[in-house]
Amino acid sequence: MVSAAGAQTSGRTDEIHALLEDVKDPEIPVLSIRNLGIIRDVSFDGDVPEVVITPTYSGCPAMNLIEAQILEVLKRAGYGEARVRTVLSPPWTTDWIDEEGRDKLRAYGIAPPETASTSKLVLFGEAPEVKCPRCASTDTEQVSEFGSTACKALYKCRSCLEPFDYFKCI
Numbered sequence: 001m002v003s004a005a006g007a008q009t010s011g012r013t014d015e016i017h018a019l020l021e022d023v024k025d026p027e028i029p030v031l032s033i034r035n036l037g038i039i040r041d042v043s044f045d046g047d048v049p050e051v052v053i054t055p056t057y058s059g060c061p062a063m064n065l066i067e068a069q070i071l072e073v074l075k076r077a078g079y080g081e082a083r084v085r086t087v088l089s090p091p092w093t094t095d096w097i098d099e100e101g102r103d104k105l106r107a108y109g110i111a112p113p114e115t116a117s118t119s120k121l122v123l124f125g126e127a128p129e130v131k132c133p134r135c136a137s138t139d140t141e142q143v144s145e146f147g148s149t150a151c152k153a154l155y156k157c158r159s160c161l162e163p164f165d166y167f168k169c170i
């Protein structure tokens with residue numbers, strides 16, 4: 001498929017994108033960083049791939065881990081000199097999580113984030129309407145502002161009585 005002549009730039013960046021599928025969110029291992037929508041760009045500087053990412057939220061220790069994983073995955077594929085560049089603008093929002101990622105979150109028992117406009121309500125102290133990932137009931141209540149990690153809130157479903165995490169990153 002790869003033609004020797006012209007070293008197909010798009011083919012090479014496609015290969016990098018495919019490799020990045022193996023890099024998972026350290027906090028939610030069912031999500032790849034592509035699902036999270038944090039990969040802004042993949043390019044080549046000569047033979048050195050450069051991956052541009054936008055952190056999910058500032059101060060998230062997981063981001064250093066993600067950067068290390070990207071370099072590790074690329075190194076295993078023979079790209080010992082890969083680079084990861086972080087771009088902070090525009091800021092990441094949960095709207096960038098793709099549909100597949102939202103489905104995976106539900107299957108994992110985490111309510112996917114509501115849209116950005118809903119999330120902003122949280123900033124003003126109003127809890128958004130959160131759907132139970134198990135039974136889809138909206139009759140839910142926030143038990144704690146902090147779930148299993150700082151970016152998740154602990155909720156409880158009043159219909160099926162199951163507690164669940166709500167991914168509240170904005």
Ligand SMILES: [Zn+2]
Pocket residue numbers: 132133134135136137157158159160161162
């Ligand atoms: Zn429920």
